[in-house]
Amino acid sequence: MSNLARFNPFHELRDPFSDDFFKGFAMRPMYRLMEGEPQMRLDLTEDEKNFFVKAEIPGVKKEDIKVSVDGNQVCLSAEVKKEKEEKQGSKIIRSERFFGSVSRTFTLDESVDQAAALAKYEDGVLQLTLPKKHNGQSHILKIS
Template sequence: MRVMRRYSPLLELSDFANELLGANSQRNISGFTPAVNTREDEKSYYIEVDLPGVKKEDLNVDFDKNHISISGERKYKNETKEEDYYKSESFFGKFSRSFSLPDSVDADAISAKFEDGVLNITIPKVAPKIAKKIEIE
């Protein structure tokens, strides 16, 4: 039986994108990309990563040559329900996000805190060197 629906260009684009990307139920268990918020003030850069369902021991934060990398895994929950049908819309899998940083960061003072499914990284800035005139003796 074919269901009729009103024509909508946006809905058609959405259907096309889903077909192109192969979006289906298998995609839910194959990829997870956490949402990230970044900001800065006079003293530091801040990275906030939403990681619901991820355990602290499944996270890594690395800094190397002005790049900070955040990686980890949200593991699939093996649940079986015999009596009911259910649909899982949660994404699982490994993830990695990297950010380039300017030379003006204090790599030794970078800190990370994981609480309530949110990873907060603080990257302090180094005070800029002030230009000055050098007296010749």
């Protein structure tokens, strides 16, 4: 015999500290709370001929960014190096360093013409222009 429970959308408003309130609270990694967490935010748009990608990668040198395109799969990766030091007079109060990498991989609807693809990095924003590779062949399956 199964137990059926009626769904009440206002249950959490009535009892905000239910069992699920603290679920996973202790499991969150602490580095997520650190200042300067490496992130890569993407905007992906398209027109009839191209895909356009804008990726925000602040504080990274152009030499530390790698873009690879394989068919319709695009992978962006960057090495993040951050050092911060606070001094008060001749004393060092706080010194922090962060070294790591950040990457994003996504799949497009169509293949990319790798030979005509363009990449530009300026002011912390990576801009990609990925021309669509039209195969011109469509295959229609016969239903039996």
